[in-house]
Amino acid sequence: MVDKLSNENGSITNNMVWSVTERVTSQILSTIVSVILARLLYPEAYATVALVTVFINLATVVMSSSFSSALIYDKEQSIEHYSTAFYSILLVTGTLYLMLYITAPFLAIYYNDDSLANIIRVMSLVLVPQGIYSILFAYVSKNMLFKKTYKPTFLGAVSGASVALLLALKGHGVWALVFLPLIESSVSSFVLWRVLNFKIAVNFDVQYVKFMIRYCVKFVMVDFLNAIYSSLNSLIIAQRFSKADLSYYTKAYNLPQMLLGSVNVAISKVLFPFFSQSKEDIGQIRQKLRMGIQLSNYVLMPMMIGLMVISEEVVTLLFTNKWIGMVPYLQIMCAVWMLQPIQICTIQAYKAIGRGDEYLRLELYKKILAICVLILLLCIIQKPIIVAFGALTGQIVSCVINMPYLNQLFHYTVKAQIRDLVTPMGLCIIMAIGVMVVGSLIGNVILKMFVQIIIGIVIYISASWLLKNQSFILLLNVILKNRRISVKE
Numbered sequence: 001m002v003d004k005l006s007n008e009n010g011s012i013t014n015n016m017v018w019s020v021t022e023r024v025t026s027q028i029l030s031t032i033v034s035v036i037l038a039r040l041l042y043p044e045a046y047a048t049v050a051l052v053t054v055f056i057n058l059a060t061v062v063m064s065s066s067f068s069s070a071l072i073y074d075k076e077q078s079i080e081h082y083s084t085a086f087y088s089i090l091l092v093t094g095t096l097y098l099m100l101y102i103t104a105p106f107l108a109i110y111y112n113d114d115s116l117a118n119i120i121r122v123m124s125l126v127l128v129p130q131g132i133y134s135i136l137f138a139y140v141s142k143n144m145l146f147k148k149t150y151k152p153t154f155l156g157a158v159s160g161a162s163v164a165l166l167l168a169l170k171g172h173g174v175w176a177l178v179f180l181p182l183i184e185s186s187v188s189s190f191v192l193w194r195v196l197n198f199k200i201a202v203n204f205d206v207q208y209v210k211f212m213i214r215y216c217v218k219f220v221m222v223d224f225l226n227a228i229y230s231s232l233n234s235l236i237i238a239q240r241f242s243k244a245d246l247s248y249y250t251k252a253y254n255l256p257q258m259l260l261g262s263v264n265v266a267i268s269k270v271l272f273p274f275f276s277q278s279k280e281d282i283g284q285i286r287q288k289l290r291m292g293i294q295l296s297n298y299v300l301m302p303m304m305i306g307l308m309v310i311s312e313e314v315v316t317l318l319f320t321n322k323w324i325g326m327v328p329y330l331q332i333m334c335a336v337w338m339l340q341p342i343q344i345c346t347i348q349a350y351k352a353i354g355r356g357d358e359y360l361r362l363e364l365y366k367k368i369l370a371i372c373v374l375i376l377l378l379c380i381i382q383k384p385i386i387v388a389f390g391a392l393t394g395q396i397v398s399c400v401i402n403m404p405y406l407n408q409l410f411h412y413t414v415k416a417q418i419r420d421l422v423t424p425m426g427l428c429i430i431m432a433i434g435v436m437v438v439g440s441l442i443g444n445v446i447l448k449m450f451v452q453i454i455i456g457i458v459i460y461i462s463a464s465w466l467l468k469n470q471s472f473i474l475l476l477n478v479i480l481k482n483r484r485i486s487v488k489e
Helices: 002-040 043-064 067-073 079-110 116-142 146-169 174-196 206-240 243-276 282-309 311-319 321-338 340-352 356-380 384-410 414-439 445-466 470-480
Strands: none
Touching: 002 146, 002 174, 002 243, 002 311, 043 079, 043 116, 043 174, 043 206, 043 243, 067 079, 067 116, 067 206, 079 116, 079 206, 116 146, 116 174, 146 174, 206 243, 206 356, 206 384, 243 282, 243 321, 243 384, 282 311, 282 321, 282 340, 282 384, 282 414, 282 445, 282 470, 311 321, 311 445, 321 340, 321 384, 340 356, 340 384, 356 384, 384 414, 414 445, 445 470
């Protein structure tokens, strides 16, 4: 049993490493492009695109959480099922695009922005390649072929970046931000199709469509609820405050995502099919869930706390002083993103055992309470920064409410959950103190940030080694490729 679990631990870790490598590589390029674009463009351009992205994300949730998840969950794997899912996703994306196309002028009027309609109509085209990619990636996840996504993702990132930079340098402003995701998604989908040599038959199984809908309907509702909640902050700022405030909030949200989002996505992609392999065994799910949370917290928490400490230096150096207003937003968003991996691991476990009903009920509780807290905060203090505090409060509320449910369903005790959260946090506090002390001794911004990053890494790894941190040992063994260990209860 120990050997089996060890092999499984190695499997999930190796696949996570490949998935993270793929995402991080493309994200490095995306980060570089983002920095250049932020220097070339003004915050107001980002505000317009951020508003459009809200509506596109709501539409994306419907397709990304639906048929692909059902394909991964299903034990069978046939060309008929993939074909049915493919035609279904094309129908869904076409319908969603038509809805956005029709409503675009009305949204432009509501937000008093004449350019909004055309931007929505062009940018919404991204739904089609994203929908196709979701079906292709279901096949990748089902067969644990994460290595094959490296080339498509990288080429997509290069293509999108090239077009965006060209448009920005030619003075097309906001259109650089519009075409970046469209080109990136289109190229990634096309290349992945060719790499997999994916085949589609002329088959459409109505019964299988019914199965997919039955499985995913509650998860789609949950994800749609989460998307509405996460979009609510941007919509509130867009309606009640300035475009600059929306730009600062959006950029502050996206910067941690550049570091963390790709890793989160990679974790999510690996965990769901891995959990699904043990969906009949709650004990195995619990061990895999705990290991996923431990690894995620260990890797991602120091990145967020480190960014929080050096946020002012990062913003000044990367985006220039015209973006300095985003610093307080960024510090809060780092705390929000720090707790995100717990949510990701949890939802993948619920998906793996097909408990969409339980998860929907849980998310309703969390979101209603979080929205009430946000409204209360805005009634007391009517400032845009309060919206960011509301996001943090909502994340904390979500984690607290999750704990007893994870104990009830997976026997993952509250004590164990707290320990898995506090352990890496303790290492991060040691690291943060060292980073701040070193930073106070250096005046030059560039040198200061460089030294702080190096010192932070050294302190974190050294403390992990001295304290024999379980996640550190597991990752080290995987990197060295000599032995694997299991999760200790």
